[in-house]
Amino acid sequence: MVRKKNDGTDSLSYPILLENVKEKIRIAQLRASLAVNSELVSLYWEIGHMLSAKMEQEGWGAKVIDRLAQDLGKDFPGVSGFSPRNLRYMRKFAQTYTDSAILQAVLAKIPWWHNILLLEKLDNLEERIWYAQQTIVNGWSGRALDDVIKSKLYFRQSKAINNFHERLPSPQSKLAHDILKSPYNFGFLSLTDDYIEQELEIGLVNNIEKLILELGQGFAFIGRQYHLEIAGDDYYLDMLFYHIKLRAFCIVELKSTDFKPEYAGKMNFYLAAVDDQLKHSTDNPSIGMIICRTKNDLKVEYALKRVLMPMSVSEYEVKIQDSLPKELQGTLPTAKQIEAKLLEHSNEDTLDK
Numbered sequence: 001m002v003r004k005k006n007d008g009t010d011s012l013s014y015p016i017l018l019e020n021v022k023e024k025i026r027i028a029q030l031r032a033s034l035a036v037n038s039e040l041v042s043l044y045w046e047i048g049h050m051l052s053a054k055m056e057q058e059g060w061g062a063k064v065i066d067r068l069a070q071d072l073g074k075d076f077p078g079v080s081g082f083s084p085r086n087l088r089y090m091r092k093f094a095q096t097y098t099d100s101a102i103l104q105a106v107l108a109k110i111p112w113w114h115n116i117l118l119l120e121k122l123d124n125l126e127e128r129i130w131y132a133q134q135t136i137v138n139g140w141s142g143r144a145l146d147d148v149i150k151s152k153l154y155f156r157q158s159k160a161i162n163n164f165h166e167r168l169p170s171p172q173s174k175l176a177h178d179i180l181k182s183p184y185n186f187g188f189l190s191l192t193d194d195y196i197e198q199e200l201e202i203g204l205v206n207n208i209e210k211l212i213l214e215l216g217q218g219f220a221f222i223g224r225q226y227h228l229e230i231a232g233d234d235y236y237l238d239m240l241f242y243h244i245k246l247r248a249f250c251i252v253e254l255k256s257t258d259f260k261p262e263y264a265g266k267m268n269f270y271l272a273a274v275d276d277q278l279k280h281s282t283d284n285p286s287i288g289m290i291i292c293r294t295k296n297d298l299k300v301e302y303a304l305k306r307v308l309m310p311m312s313v314s315e316y317e318v319k320i321q322d323s324l325p326k327e328l329q330g331t332l333p334t335a336k337q338i339e340a341k342l343l344e345h346s347n348e349d350t351l352d353k
Contacts, residue, residue, distance in 0.1 A: 038108040041115065044081075045103055048094030051087065065091070089116050096125075106132045113142055121149050130154055138217045147213070156181040161297060162312035163304040164287070172284050173310075176246055179216050182314035184291055186214065190319040197256045200318070201225075201238055204254070218245040228273050237270060249274050249286040259295035259313055264303040271309035285309075291316050 055064060065087050072082040093115060097103055107115055110132050118128045131154065135145055160180035164173040188210045189203040204211045205224045212219050219241045226240040239252040251270050255263060267288040274286045288311035300313045 037111055038104075040081075041108040041110075041112055042103065044086075044090045044112060045094050045097070045100075045107075047087070048090030048092070052091045052094050055091075089119065092119055096128075102129065106136070110135045111142070114140075114145055117142060117145055117149070121146070127154050144213065151185040151187070151214075153181070156183060156185070160289075160312040160314040161295075161300045161304065162310070163307065164310050164312070167308070167310035168285060168287075172246060172248075176248075176287055176310065179218065179243070179246070180289075180312050180314065181214075181216070184214055184314055184316040186211075186316050186318045190321050193320050195256060195318075197238075197254055200256055201254050204239070215241075218243045219250065220244060222249075228270070228277065230273055235270070235273070237274075240274075243287075246284060246287070247282070248284040249278055251286065251288045253288065253290050255290065255292040257293055259290070259292040259300055259303075261299060261303040263290050263292075264307050264311065264313075267311050268307045268309045271311065275309075287311060289314065 051065070051068070054060065066084050069082055069084040069087055072079075076082065096119060097107060106129060114132070114135055118131055122128050122131070131145065131149060134140070134148075134153075138144075140148065158178055158180055159182040161182075162177060162180060164176045167173075168176055186200075186204065188207050189200070191199060191203065201224065208221055212221065220243070222240040222242055224239055226237040228235045228237065237251050238254045241250040241252065242248070243250050251267065251274060253263065253267055253270075267290055271286050271288050279286060286309075288309060290311060290313045292313065292315055295313055295315055304311065304313070
């Protein structure tokens with residue numbers, strides 16, 4: 001009797017083996033990519049350091065860079081990266097970061113052109129290092145890094161007022177604190193000065209990718225006007241997210257006005273309901289994010305002082321257009337008309353019930 005050779009493909013454990021092998025390959029590819037990048041950035045720093053030192057010692061002028069680029073081009077044909085422009089960047093890079101420890105700990109872990117972007121856009125060393133560290137954590141592309149620099153993220157990060165340290169256990173409290181911003185930059189929206197909350201909310205949902213990029217890594221969008229039924233009554237959360245790293249639901253309430261203390265009470269109510277109805281036993285406590293047009297810090301601190309649930313209060317910024325173009329005036333509804341229409345539909349729904 002000839003025994004058929006078993007190749008394992010009919011076993012339930014084979015897909016697990018396949019996924020484990022594929023994951024090992026991906027990790028090895030990533031490590032190889034990072035190693036190549038680290039070597040390249042380190043090489044450019046060394047070239048820049050040598051070039052800078054020699055120019056200073058010998059009193060050479062800037063023309064030596066053009067000569068070096070030409071000679072390197074002859075000796076290494078087909079190898080890019082040694083143009084006069086890039087050699088100047090190497091020199092500036094070495095002059096800016098004199099401590100090789102910073103190079104190995106942070107800068108060698110991000111792509112060379114990310115480093116160039118930091119050199120061109122920023123003057124402060126502390127800011128440059130912070131953006132480099134955040135690039136490592138968030139995996140920002142060059143365009144994403146440019147966008148967050150333009151939005152002045154460094155000055156907005158962790159600026160929201162919150163009660164996380166009193167209401168969340170460590171280390172979740174620190175992580176939750178670190179993901180916050182104030183003000184949030186919703187500059188991708190253009191609204192008239194008398195806009196209402198529904199316009200803001202719809203605009204954000206229509207630009208969900210930009211919104212999530214602004215909120216930060218880890219936010220997963222679950223829904224807008226998320227329905228909760230409590231004691232026979234209907235309630236709707238403006239926006240509901242789940243944060244992968246926090247392992248917690250995040251309720252976002254949008255306000256087109258200044259912060260009012262009653263907003264904290266309403267958020268406290270919502271958080272209790274979400275923890276009771278949606279939170280899994282393995283999830284961490286849900287957090288609330290109230291994002292207002294403006295806020296008074298003292299009012300916020302008083303409002304959050306006694307609430308039991310973890311929440312934060314931030315401001316946001318949008319582009320305000322003075323008025324519609326003349327050719328559109330009279331053809332589009334005003335904010336008040338939209339609000340009246342929404343109220344009308346709400347009353348109709350109530351009568352239908």
